[in-house]
Amino acid sequence: MIDPLISLAFSLYSLPGAYALLLGSGISRSAQIPTGWEVILDLTRQIAHLEGAGDVDDPAQWYTNRFGALPNYSHLLEQIAPGPAARQQLLKGYFEPTDDERARGSKVPTAAHHAIARLVASGHIRVILTTNFDRLLEQAIEAAGVVPTVISTTDAAVGALPLQHTRCAIIKLHGDYLDPRIRNTDSELATYDPPMDRLLDRVLDDYGLIVCGWSGEWDEALRAGLERCSNRRFPTYWMSRGAPVHRAAHLVTLRSAQVITITGADNAFTDLTAKVDALVAHHRPHPLSVTLAVESLKQYLPEERHRIRLHDLVMDEVVRCQAVIVDETKFPVGRKGFATEDAFSAELLRQVQSYETLCEILIALFVHGCFWSEPQHDALWVKALERLAQPTEVSGSYASGLLELRRYPALLMLYAGGIAALAGGRYHTLAALLTRPQVRERYERREAPLAMALYPMKVFSDGVGKRLPKMERHYTPVSDWLFTVLRASLASYITDDHTYTCLFDRFEYLLALVYADIEEQAEHRQHYWGPVGSFAWRDRHQPQYGIAIAVQKELEAQGAEWPLLQAGLFGGSLERLQAVKIGFDALIARGTAGWW
Secondary structure (H helix, E strand, C coil): CCCHHHHHHHHHHHCCCCEEEEECHHHHHHHCCCCHHHHHHHHHHHHHHHCCCCCCCCHHHHHHHHHCCCCCHHHHHHHHCCCHHHHHHHHHHHHCCCHHHHHHCCCCCCHHHHHHHHHHHCCCEEEEEECCCCCHHHHHHHHCCCCCEEECCHHHHHHCCCHHHCCCEEEECCCCCCCCCCCCCCCCCCCCCHHHHHHHHHHHHHCEEEEECCCCCCCHHHHHHHHHCCCCCCCEEEEECCCCCHHHHHHHHHCCCEEEECCCHHHHHHHHHHHHHHHHHHCCCCHHHHHHHHHHHHHHCCCHHHHHHHHHHHHHHHHHHHHHHCCCCCCCCECCCCCCHHHHHHHHHHHHHHHHHHCHHHHHHHHHHHHHCCHHHHHHHHHHHHHHHCCCCCCCCECCCCCHHHHHHHHHHHHHHHHHHHHCCCHHHHHHHHHCCEEECCCCCCEEEHHHCCCHHHHCHHHHHHHCCCCCCCCCHHHHHHHHHCCHHHCCCCCCHHHHHHHHHHHHHHHHHHHHHHHHHHHCCCCCCCCCCCHHHHCCCCHHHCHHHHHHHHHHHHHHHCHHHHCCHHHHCHHHHHHHHHHHHHHHHHHCCCCC
16 A cells, blocks of 8 residues: 555645645644643643642642632733733743753754745645644744745734735634733633634635644634535545544544554654655656757757857756755755754755756756867856856855855766766866866955865865765765766766776866865965865775876876876976875875775
8 A cells, every 4th residue: 555645745746735734732842842731831830839839730720729710821921921021021931942942952943844844935835724832833934935924813814815825824723822812721722713713714625634743632613623624625634643533533534534654743744845855856857858958069069150059058057057056945045943963964965966956957968068078168168167156145144064055066067077078088178177167255255266166075064965865984975976976977978887987086086186286376385185085995905096096107108298287287287296196195195094
């Protein structure tokens, strides 16, 4: 039988915006957010203590005996904190994190909130019903680049736009924690005001339903809304840790809901979002579009009369990719909202794979174009790289690692084009790619050679490359990831794996030498540092076969006639290249000595 979560993922993918979420307190449980009733009990417990009753076992019963009625959220707040400002300060401690709580990941959006925010940002979810008072959903969705419409009062329900005209609507059926009118007690939960009831009926009539974190036991008005909705236009999915019981089981039967057994909301929504993303990636533009782009390039490349068409073919694709790269709804970089390391790692992987999908056509253009490039074409590849690699500006704080990752498409092009140029013997193109593009470093006005800003450790900053799947124990995780990712794109010109490995290592070794050379020419420190790639460990046990030895043998045989010197690298100076090579090779020998 097909996993019901897969069925749900297909439903969300096939009918974006057709399903509404119904979320209860379970969605915020891992964030350690109290329910409204738990807030009442805690306040009541404090009142009992102040009245000299000590630590009471049943604060609600104590309050009833003392005051003749069950504790009521609104009444308690009015008595304890009679003004809005005082009320806000009182409730902050329950719903807003301290610095220590934030550092521990408490009272901040969870992995579930962020996964839901991604579904909102991608347009797969547009309406959310919730019984929760907290604002974690709003925070997560805003961090994903969407400002939700929040409906938490009768007045807001009356004045709300039709739901189909909102990017995202969060309907807080029981109110917001800063509003003393929130619903908590049995009598308050028994009915909704007519405008809220009508809004609930519209949602249940017009949308399919995904339920999570809601027991169905206490909310009589919400249960009544589900029971009176006779329409079954779309199915209902009910996420539950075990088999639904009591009133929830009745609602499952009534709505013929499909039960999805989960271990928790965080895992459930993270998994669901990943499956929806996988479906989006799987249904990327048909490969024929890549084929057509490459065939157009092959027609334009040989003839000068097609120079403008060639330029527009490549740059139009660059502009298209760049417009998506800076779209905060698709590639958010905000620092807010990664409550756990797993949540950040999941978002990192999603963005990496999304960039790779986005750049499929452009990678193909670089591979085929640089393999066949003539000197008059080099300026086009340089221009495209410069455009992709320029830093993007964002307002406010950002998550370390994600903003730098926006240069990943440019890194893909540099590697794809550089390796293809080596395979085609287009050394002038390789030299142009490594030395001619100029980009501005973030927060600096001056421009620097692209090689100084575009290498794996710079793009995947702060060691985030080790968060990629199965890369946590790799010495050069990003290089190893690129090695795998680019293999298929270069298969047309590099058919066997051994040749591909040699060309990949040669490109990375040259990139490191060029970096070390540029830095030495500017600083004159004889430091000779360069970005270390897979070549540093690949032939560690057989150094006589490594790329450094292969290049040394070529230099001994060809001297100043070495093709890359003739192409202009290292100023065409053999002496300069040899000095850089000796210094860098010594650095690699020292740096990798402890790897085994």
